[in-house]
Amino acid sequence: MRNVLTIAGKELRSYFTSPVGWVVMGFFALLFGYFFFAHLDFFVRRSMQSAMGGGPVNVNQDMIRGVFSNATIIILFLMPMITMRTYAEEKRSGTIELLLTSPVTDIEIVLGKFFGAVGFFVALMGVTMLDMSLVFIFGNPEVMPVLTAYLGLLLMGGAFISLGLFVSSTTKNQVVAGAATFVVLLLLWVISWVGSSFGPNTAAVLSYLSITEHFDDFSKGVIDTKHALYYLSVTAFGLFLTVKSVDTERWRG
Amino acid sequence: MIEVQHLTKRYGPFTAVDDVSFRVQKGEILGFLGPNGAGKTTTMRVLTGYMPATDGTATVAGFDVFANPVEAKRRIGYLPETPPLYPDMTVREYLTFVAKLKLPKTVSKSERTERIDSAMRKTHVDDMANRHCSRLSKGYKQRVGLAQALLHDPEVLILDEPTAGLDPKQIIETRDLIRGLAGNHTIVLSTHILPEVSQTCNRVVIINKGRVVAVDTPDNLTRQLKGSATLYVQVDASGADAAAALATVPGVRGVSPFDRDDQDGHLGFEITAETDRDVRRDVARVIVDKGWGLLELRPLRMSLEDIFLQLTTDESAKAEETPDAPEASAAVDATNGEVPNA
Numbered sequence: 001m002r003n004v005l006t007i008a009g010k011e012l013r014s015y016f017t018s019p020v021g022w023v024v025m026g027f028f029a030l031l032f033g034y035f036f037f038a039h040l041d042f043f044v045r046r047s048m049q050s051a052m053g054g055g056p057v058n059v060n061q062d063m064i065r066g067v068f069s070n071a072t073i074i075i076l077f078l079m080p081m082i083t084m085r086t087y088a089e090e091k092r093s094g095t096i097e098l099l100l101t102s103p104v105t106d107i108e109i110v111l112g113k114f115f116g117a118v119g120f121f122v123a124l125m126g127v128t129m130l131d132m133s134l135v136f137i138f139g140n141p142e143v144m145p146v147l148t149a150y151l152g153l154l155l156m157g158g159a160f161i162s163l164g165l166f167v168s169s170t171t172k173n174q175v176v177a178g179a180a181t182f183v184v185l186l187l188l189w190v191i192s193w194v195g196s197s198f199g200p201n202t203a204a205v206l207s208y209l210s211i212t213e214h215f216d217d218f219s220k221g222v223i224d225t226k227h228a229l230y231y232l233s234v235t236a237f238g239l240f241l242t243v244k245s246v247d248t249e250r251w252r253g
Numbered sequence: 254m255i256e257v258q259h260l261t262k263r264y265g266p267f268t269a270v271d272d273v274s275f276r277v278q279k280g281e282i283l284g285f286l287g288p289n290g291a292g293k294t295t296t297m298r299v300l301t302g303y304m305p306a307t308d309g310t311a312t313v314a315g316f317d318v319f320a321n322p323v324e325a326k327r328r329i330g331y332l333p334e335t336p337p338l339y340p341d342m343t344v345r346e347y348l349t350f351v352a353k354l355k356l357p358k359t360v361s362k363s364e365r366t367e368r369i370d371s372a373m374r375k376t377h378v379d380d381m382a383n384r385h386c387s388r389l390s391k392g393y394k395q396r397v398g399l400a401q402a403l404l405h406d407p408e409v410l411i412l413d414e415p416t417a418g419l420d421p422k423q424i425i426e427t428r429d430l431i432r433g434l435a436g437n438h439t440i441v442l443s444t445h446i447l448p449e450v451s452q453t454c455n456r457v458v459i460i461n462k463g464r465v466v467a468v469d470t471p472d473n474l475t476r477q478l479k480g481s482a483t484l485y486v487q488v489d490a491s492g493a494d495a496a497a498a499l500a501t502v503p504g505v506r507g508v509s510p511f512d513r514d515d516q517d518g519h520l521g522f523e524i525t526a527e528t529d530r531d532v533r534r535d536v537a538r539v540i541v542d543k544g545w546g547l548l549e550l551r552p553l554r555m556s557l558e559d560i561f562l563q564l565t566t567d568e569s570a571k572a573e574e575t576p577d578a579p580e581a582s583a584a585v586d587a588t589n590g591e592v593p594n595a
Binding site for chain 2: 002003006007010014017018093094095096097098099100101102103104105250251252
């Protein structure tokens with residue numbers, strides 16, 4: 001466990017000692033801020049219409065939920081940049097030899113890298129809390145749906161990171177790792193679109209596999225174990241693949 | 254301390270290491286010598302648990318590196334061919350990270366700092382403690398890599414070309430350091446620099462195309478391959494048939510022309526004598542009796558480099574290599590000259 005923390009700490013640190021972390025964080029803050037402002041603007045106009053006799057509005061339903069749903073898309077785009085270097089960089093520079101010949105197990109290394117990236121992801125979420133706090137300062141939203149949405153983002157982020165980690169472990173090239181991760185995540189995102197052409201059973205399976213289908217309930221303030229389990233099992237599967245990939249890499253040399 | 258038996262490593266159809274076996278005693282320095290692609294690095298990577306072997310076993314400090322990798326790795330310090338440094342860490346940060354991974358969890362923070370300081374002092378990198386690894390020169394990178402390998406005071410040190418990229422002064426310091434570490438540590442090192450083997454190693458494993466060609470002490474290798482003693486003699490015979498005269502000396506088995514200087518009429522011969530018989534006095538007497546000038550008379554010793562070439566090249570290639578032998582040994586001598594006391 002100490003080894004996992006040591007490696008996670010090193011990984012987390014490396015995000016902030018290289019430009020990558022700051023660039024990703026800056027762009028994330030920019031995009032999130034833009035979406036936040038767009039939704040806020042839209043919500044303010046809706047509220048004025050509501051005051052002049054429109055239907056009732058709810059800040060959780062009509063604004064925050066939209067912001068989180070857009071945040072998932074920003075994360076989809078930026079996540080490959082967070083995970084692409086994890087293994088690819090160490091393989092290219094040869095530092096992987098240090099890790100693989102240290103008295104630690106492959107699982108400890110994989111978990112260390114995973115939690116390092118999760119740590120950075122949590123820092124990204126921390127940035128969004130600056131925007132979110134404005135809603136709480138000037139408005140009066142419910143806290144629970146915001147917290148569950150963050151939980152949902154964290155679970156989804158974990159699933160993305162584990163898949164990105166796996167892709168990064170298969171190549172020495174960061175750009176290839178980033179591009180391939182993006183493709184994998186995007187496919188998982190849209191996999192349900194073609195479901196209906198394959199009949200109802202396939203449609204149900206594909207819809208279950210789709211990453212987006214599982215997020216909506218979290219942003220509504222509902223914690224459904226079915227969805228949590230989905231994200232956790234994708235995460236576990238991604239980590240399993242990474243461990244296996246590191247192991248086969250050893251055999252192939 | 255290290256025992257390797259029938260180690261084989263294949264990458265698909267390519268066999269990188271083929272049935273390699275050797276042992277290293279405690280406190281010994283074993284040199285791994287071979288051309289590029291001979292399987293040195295692969296063997297070292299198997300020993301350090303970086304990759305598993307296709308076949309065979311390797312035991313380090315009593316632990317099988319396949320069955321018990323974590324325990325074996327605890328007892329190994331490894332310097333790979335490229336020092337595994339993180340460019341965005343300072344030397345101290347880097348060594349702290351390595352220390353956290355490698356030192357037993359019972360080691361206190363102050364003791365850890367002490368170990369890091371001592372490793373930095375031993376490898377002379379303490380003046381760069383706060384410099385980023387990316388900004389270090391090649392020599393410093395190599396030595397920080399060495400510090401990393403020494404950090405947890407391992408029983409076994411595996412060093413892949415530890416002096417590559419260092420300047421002559423640093424090479425001497427590193428060799429002295431390595432020699433100083435022997436005794437407490439068991440060391441396996443690979444190198445391309447041949448004098449290094451004779452200067453630092455107790456035993457040599459010569460490896461070629463994945464197979465062990467020879468295992469012995471540097472001295473024994475030199476002696477063993479030197480079936481008979483050879484001399485180099487240069488005479489000013491002013492056109493006379495010196496070769497025939499030299500061949501009559503008792504104990505001389507053969508005389509072959511070696512080089513000639515047409516301008517001065519100086520002739521050089523390689524004289525093969527019977528083993529364990531010193532023919533130098535008789536050769537000198539014959540030349541002086543004839544009234545020729547004896548310009549040079551010295552034993553032709555086979556350098557490790559010649560042995561290396563002889564063992565790792567094919568029979569046909571060997572014939573071509575032989576005339577080059579004195580040049581090769583001259584090159585070795587020149588290298589020796591550059592690094593006095595080494």
